[in-house]
Amino acid sequence: MTEPMDKQPPVFAVRKLWKVFGPRAGRVPDTPELAALSPADLRARTGCTGAVQDVSFDVRRGEVFVVMGLSGSGKSTLVRCLTRLIEPTSGSIAIDGEDVLSMDKARLRELRRHRAAMVFQHFGLLPHRSVIDNVAYGLEIQGVGRAQRRARAAEVVAKVGLDGLEHRRPGQLSGGQQQRVGLARALAVDPEVLLFDEPFSALDPLIRRDMQDEVVRLHREEGRTMVFITHDLNEALRLGDRIALMRDGRIVQLGTPEEIVGSPADEYVRDFVRDVPREQVMTVRTAMRPVADAAEAESGPAVAPDATVASAIEAVARAGAPARVMDQGRCVGVVDQAALLAVVAGLSAEGVAA
Numbered sequence: 001m002t003e004p005m006d007k008q009p010p011v012f013a014v015r016k017l018w019k020v021f022g023p024r025a026g027r028v029p030d031t032p033e034l035a036a037l038s039p040a041d042l043r044a045r046t047g048c049t050g051a052v053q054d055v056s057f058d059v060r061r062g063e064v065f066v067v068m069g070l071s072g073s074g075k076s077t078l079v080r081c082l083t084r085l086i087e088p089t090s091g092s093i094a095i096d097g098e099d100v101l102s103m104d105k106a107r108l109r110e111l112r113r114h115r116a117a118m119v120f121q122h123f124g125l126l127p128h129r130s131v132i133d134n135v136a137y138g139l140e141i142q143g144v145g146r147a148q149r150r151a152r153a154a155e156v157v158a159k160v161g162l163d164g165l166e167h168r169r170p171g172q173l174s175g176g177q178q179q180r181v182g183l184a185r186a187l188a189v190d191p192e193v194l195l196f197d198e199p200f201s202a203l204d205p206l207i208r209r210d211m212q213d214e215v216v217r218l219h220r221e222e223g224r225t226m227v228f229i230t231h232d233l234n235e236a237l238r239l240g241d242r243i244a245l246m247r248d249g250r251i252v253q254l255g256t257p258e259e260i261v262g263s264p265a266d267e268y269v270r271d272f273v274r275d276v277p278r279e280q281v282m283t284v285r286t287a288m289r290p291v292a293d294a295a296e297a298e299s300g301p302a303v304a305p306d307a308t309v310a311s312a313i314e315a316v317a318r319a320g321a322p323a324r325v326m327d328q329g330r331c332v333g334v335v336d337q338a339a340l341l342a343v344v345a346g347l348s349a350e351g352v353a354a
């Protein structure tokens, strides 16, 4: 990705979004006194649940945007609001600049079928249909002819690694394979955005890892925009270009994995990321210092600015000398043992200097 993603117009632009469940929900966002309450106090006062509260963010073109949080933090409600599977209480949502909240039924159908396809945890496959017909189903609904949809389905089936299983029925597949069918079905309609609602949480860890790799690979190959819900921090860190961390209906921090792990916004986030192996998330860019002299710029192993601290530790240990951080043939800094250890120890840059 050569062009910085934030220079492009967003796919989704969400502003001051609220979803309140309960009696006379509409008054909550409009009443500052109620809007400021914690979910527990709001429930006690009004009987309402503030599932999503005053949330604003952009989903940038080509990124994997992860919505992460514990159970009940509002992830599913938030993502379902994007295509109005759940009707928001207030706020605004645009897709490619088009107002989602003013779309009529036909336009909404088009949005869900063509532009923002959802991959669910319970993939809802049709049990009596073969893999290929399940994958082609979305195209069938769109009125695409049989030959054309079969050709497209075959292409996508191959892409997600289901070759040879085309004629099986879902009941004859493992959980991971079924999830691949769900993924292929969403991909078949070639949506602008894929929305994943905890798609892998029912899978066992090894298969889950496989599916994560699959998503990373698909994303690398196609650059498709993805919104991914998970309550699993490791999954979020593996997949996310950026992560929105939710708590009680609000986004408490939105940033890259490195920002979230390296500069937690508050105690809650700090606690959340406490056990993350920092050297696998933080990059050399965080740990490097300016070059001291010409000799330093010309010796030592070379590492890229976005290499992980873990890989720089290996390079430095092998060479027994600081590493040069090379960006497009130019030495932009140096990382040494002390700085790398400081990252592992969770000391800030100031901590290193001191």
Ligand SMILES: Nc1ncnc2c1ncn2[C@@H]1O[C@H](COP(=O)(O)OP(=O)(O)OP(=O)(O)O)[C@@H](O)[C@H]1O
Pocket (backbone or CB within 6 Å): 021, 022, 049, 050, 051, 069, 070, 071, 072, 073, 074, 075, 076, 077, 078, 231
């Ligand atoms: N239809 C509904 N009516 C009332 N309250 C609801 C409804 N749907 C969700 N909620 C409440 O809204 C809050 C957020 O729920 P949501 O399902 O969005 O959370 P989540 O982060 O996706 O949780 P999980 O990881 O368990 O799926 C919860 O307190 C939930 O009980």
